[in-house]
Amino acid sequence: MRDFVPPCQAACPAFTDVQGYVALTALGRFTEAYDVARLTNPFSNSCGYICFRPCEQNCRRASVDQPISIMELKRAAAAFGEACGPDPESASNGQFHMQRRNLGGEAKRIAIIGAGPAGLTAAQDLVAAGHKVTVFEREPKAGGMLRLTIPNYRLPDTALDCDINEVAATGVKIKYGQELGKDFSIDELRADNDGVIIATGLPFSRSLPVFPTEGDNVYTAIPFLKAVKAGNPPALKSRVIVVGGGNVAIDVARTAVRLGAKEVNLVCLESRDKMPAHDWEIEEAAAEGVNLNCCLGPSKLVSSGASVEGLTCQAVSRVFNEEGRFDPQFVPDKFLTVAGETVIVSIGQGRDTSALRSAEVDITKEQPRDVFMAGEFATGPGSAIGAVQNGHVVAAAVAAFLTGKPAAVYEPAVLADLPERMRPLVPARQRRTGMTRPSADRVRDFELFEPGLTEVEAAREGLRCMACLSGAVVDPEKCIACLTCVRVCPFEIPKIGADNVAVIDTAECQACGLCATECPAGAITLRRGQEERLLDEAVAAAAAAKQVDFYCMNRLYNDADELPQGHTIVPAMCIGQVSELLMLEALRAGAAKVNVSLCPEEGCFFGTARDRTIARVASVQATLTELGLEPAMIAIKE
Amino acid sequence: MIVGQRKPIDEIYAMIVANDVKKLLLGGCGTCVTISFAGGEKEVAELTAALELKATSDGWTLEITQLTPLRQCEPEYTREMADAVKAADAVLSLSCGVGVQTLAAEFPGKRVLPGVNTMMLGSHSPDRLFIEYCGACGDCILGETGGICPIVRCSKSMLNGPCGGSVNGKCEVSPDIGCGWQLIFDKLNELKLGATWDEVTTARDWRPSWHGGPRRLESK
Incomplete structure (x- = not known):
């Protein structure tokens, strides 16, 4: 049978097991969640702040109410879990991280130029494959554009440091202050290595002939953002004009607001709905006071002597031609001037190929087989997660x-x-985001503009996940078409198929697990090894605390404002997953008391679970009585 | 379908102790008793856990192996159990009586204990209620009684109408039991076959049933 993945995972360029880490977050197991998120995305901590979250745009919950705040959960996983600290070898790192230490071997030698997301992802993969990898980075710190230009109100350095430290700890060697063409040549790298990857990104800011290359009060985006991050922000004149409609332009505009600009006017060719920047970023910028001036093309810089006074723009009639190519057309004689004393041009970035032409080979023209190109250097402008994907x-x-x-x-x-038929059956639950800081407050500093979810909020938000693809799988060899699953399912999903085997539609299944626990032939299991997890946790709780409290995850956080404490709690997707066998195994493992918490009748999503659970507990109690053991060892908790 | 019910676990445990069983093969049966929640893979696992729990608390050394073939009533399937049977002191079969006897015949010298009471030939309803529908009497007259069997659904297996204990459509044995003949009467009326009610059924030949000794049937 072909494997299925949920659309959130399929949409992630790095193929992150979204559902896996969201489920762990829901359990409050942030360290494990972080490990899962990091498995395919070495920049998972940073992505928890800045990702453009294609996962959320494809979340199946959107057809019920709103998508899960997946990015926030990734952020929470790193923030509340034992993610990598400043010292990669620190003992506080989770077990998983320790197992990933120093994976490298000596199979082949690979040099990578540029320690951004693409370069370091490729580096980590190659180290994991047993190769010796050296990354050459011209800056004193790694992270590429994330490090140099993404403003701190969006991405804190600590998150990026964590990602870099994790990569370094796997055995990737990063040499800092090493610039191609200055400290080494491409020919030298090729001579010393079996393969070379160029991942130098897009370091140049583009400009337009209308603007002086870099003059008084005219800046380009990358040098501007770099200077701000380096702690040397230019003194902005009172009113700032930002040219460009992409995400970088938005970063520039919001940074200008934070630097105290009296007014920030963003000017772009596109209409509001066609702006390349992400919708939410545009909204966030607007909320912070950035004025949008759409459908305008820069025509002439208005200046008096060395002082900029404004930017005359021409109205745009179209940006793209019929074939979808960039081909702006302007409305004749329709001009207007946007007043401002500073202009920051943010209309795109370009790559640096100056050091790629050598006596031996011109890499801009022909690419030798041992030279590879990665990240935005190869693909053009994109996202951090896109660079990670390309690195892979x-x-x-x-x-x-x-x-x-x-x-x-x-x-x-x-x-x-x-x-369609399942949508009204799934209860709606309010989406939680970490977006709680008023815009008037957040524009005053470069602290994170959204504080993020608390631990409990994150766990509750994780519970909104419909756990797509965690549900039932039928083993056709074992199924005897007894109809038990058909009869026990709260949503009438199982059917007996043409070949007399139960068929459970993966797209419909809500993963309560009732059919799996009831199947008398043992023919139904749950994906993601949930039965094993429950058993392991019950046994561990019994051994550690002599008590096991089985809980429905949906009920777990209802009563308290903090994550459940103690070793006795074993959460299940639905209390119906707690089988008689599981109860008995908990007793066998040494529990003196096993409590099975029921959801209130009206609050239960999985209608038949309550009755079946009551029956199961009664059955185990009868068994204990027959055996001369204490039936009160197991009890229902309302 | 053959409907089974697991024996009370104290009775099972007592058999194990009485036979001094240290290594037990717990054999389920993957067909009828699986459907009746008495002897499928799930029940085998649950019974194993319960017995081990009890044995541990008693200090009784009991090692249980679980095995659930498709059917215990066919030698070809029970032979799959040969190695496990050999290694065990005794077999506790969660099959119906047919399976238990097939196992006992297949493995001479091995103690085979029943873990299930074979209850009836019955039907399984969505609310987990099993109702006896057939007595395997060997001479079916359902064609004359509107598809309702007087042999098993009348507590007295009467052939010519209800006895004096039929009260308001219920049997005098229990108010939970519908009077078989009331059911037949209603059904025949529904089928507009009320006239057949007056026909007298002659004395029945019980030899095809269990009164003729163990039955043998040679198929064509």
Whole structure:
């Protein structure tokens, strides 16, 4: 059978197991959640702040109410879990991280130029494949554009440091202050290594002939943002004009607001709905006082002597032609002037190829087989997570080139949308975001503009996940078509198929687990090994505390404003997952008391779970009585 | 379907102790008793856990192996259990009586204990109620009684109408039991076959049933 993945995972360029870490977050297991998020995304901590979250745009919950705040949960996982501290070798790191230490070998030598998301992702993959990898970074710190330009109100350095430390700890060697063309040449790298990856990104800011290259009170985006992050912000004149409609322009505009600009006017060619910047970023900027001036093309800088006074713009009639190509057209004679004393041009970035032409080879023209290009250097402008993806792809290509073995291809099917009939059955639950700081307050500093979720909020938000693809799987060899699953399912999902085997529609299943616990033939299991997890946790709780409290996750946080404490609590997706066997195993493992908490009748999403649970507990109590053991060892808790 | 019910666990445990069983093969049956929640893979696992819990608290050394073939009533399937049977002191079969006897015949010298009471040939309803529908009498007359069997659904297996204990459509044995003949009467009326009610059923030949000794049937 072909594997399925939920659409959130399929949408993630790095193929992150979103559902996996969201489920762990819901359990308050932030360290494990962080480990899962990091498995395919070495920049998961940073992405928890800045990702453009295609996962959320594809979340199946959107058809019920709103998507899960997935990015916030990734952030919470790193913030509340034992993520990497400032010292990568610190003992506070989780077990998983320790197991990933120093993966590298000596199989082949690879040099990577540029320690941004693409370069370091490729580096980590290649180290994990047993190669010796050295990354050359011209700056004193790694992270590329995330480090140099993403403002601190969006991404704190600590998160990025954590990601970098994790990569370094796997055995990737990063050499700082090493600039291509100055400290080493491409020919030298090729001579010393079996493969070279160029991942130098897009360091140049583009400008337009209308503007002086860099003059009094005219800046370009990258140098401007870099200077601010380096702690040397230019003194902005009172009114600032930002040219450009992309995400970088938004960063520039919001940074200008924070630097005390009296007025920030953003000017862009596109209409509001066609601006390349993400919608939410535009909204956040507008909330912070950035004025949007759409459908305008810069025409002439108005200046008096050395002083800028404004920017004359021409109205735009269209930006793209019929074929969708960039081909702006202007309305004749329709001009207006936006007043301002500072202009920051943010209309795109370009790559630096100056050091790629050598006596041996001009890499801008022909690419030798041992030289690879990764990240935005190769793909053009994109996202951090897109650079991570490309880092994976290039690492696989390099590994295939070095070993002669083709890379494995894995193409699972994507789980379909939640079927229409299921949508009204899933209870709506309010989405939580960490967006709680008023704009008037947040523009005063470069502290995080959204404080993020608290631990309890994160766990509760995680509970909103519909746990797509955690549900039932039928083993056709064992199924005897006894109809038990058909009869016990709260949503009438199982059917007996044409070949006399139960069929449970993965797209409909809500993963309560009732059918799996009731199936007398043992033919139904739950995906993601939930039965094993429950058993392991029950046994651990019994051994540690002599008591096991089985809880429905949906009820877990209802009563308290803090995460449940103590070792006795074993949360299940639905209390119906707690089988008689599980109760008995908890007793066998040494529990003197096993409590099974019921959800209130009216609050239960999985209608039949309550009755079945009551029956199961009664059955175990009868068994204990028959055996001359104390039936009160197991009890229902309302 | 053959409907089974697991024996009370204290009775099972007493058999194990009385036979001094240290290594037990707990054999489920993957067909009828699985459907009746008495002897499938799930019940085997639960019973194992319960017995081990009891044995531990008693200090009784009991090692249980679990195995659930498709059916215990066919030698081809029970033979799959041969190695496990050999290694065990005794087998506790959660099959119906047919399975228990097939196992006992297949493995001479091995103690086979029943863990299930074979209850009836019955039907399984969505509310987990099993109702006896057939007595395997060997001479079916359902065609004359509107599809309701007087042999098992009348407490006295009467063939010519209700006895004096039929009160308001219920049997005098228990108010939970519908009078079989009331059901037949209503059904025949529904089918507009009320006239057949007057026909007298002659004395029945019980030899095809269990009164003729153990039955043997040679299929064509």
